[in-house]
Amino acid sequence: GQSLEQPSEVTAVEGAIVQINCTYQTSGFYGLSWYQQHDGGAPTFLSYNALDGLEETGRFSSFLSRSDSYGYLLLQELQMKDSASYFCAVRALDSSYKLIFGSGTRLLVRP
């Protein structure tokens, strides 16, 4: 089976840096994605790591280490609008190729 674990909630202060971790148990996958979802909104794609290492997109960075079965999303210079739920996701390596989502981390940014 495949599962992804994330902390349920993280709180940080505006302007700070926060790291949202994602650990997974899977026999294989095609890469790690991150999605952001505001309350009442649709998930939006943030980043994708096909290979180990760090991918940077503006204030957001994502990291993957397959040997450690671990990845994270790093948000810098936090803004109030970053308050949302963040999901990691992997694409199954088996014939289903389905996108498997983590349970999500609710980020609360305080002034």
Next chain:
Amino acid sequence: KAGVTQTPRYLIKTRGQQVTLSCSPISGHRSVSWYQQTPGQGLQFLFEYFSETQRNKGNFPGRFSGRQFSNSRSEMNVSTLELGDSALYLCASSLVGLTRTMYNEQFFGPGTRLTVL
């Protein structure tokens, strides 16, 4: 370019009824995937359609079905509704099917909030 649209946005049904949800993907996107989102189970993959064919299916009972039309629009049907089917149903489109690339980005619609009473 218009985003993914889903209709209706909200729906209230009673147990035993059936429901059909509609999804219009971004123009040019041929892959449409459906997800169920609930507070307890998170985002669960239902199925994916590509070029009018179901390519992949998640672990849901046969009451959940779908189809895709030649214009890539997709519908999802749930028969014999149960209380546990109350959820946000999300549709996502992408440029290529899941089996064609590892790098595709999914564009989600706003979802249909289904309440089963």
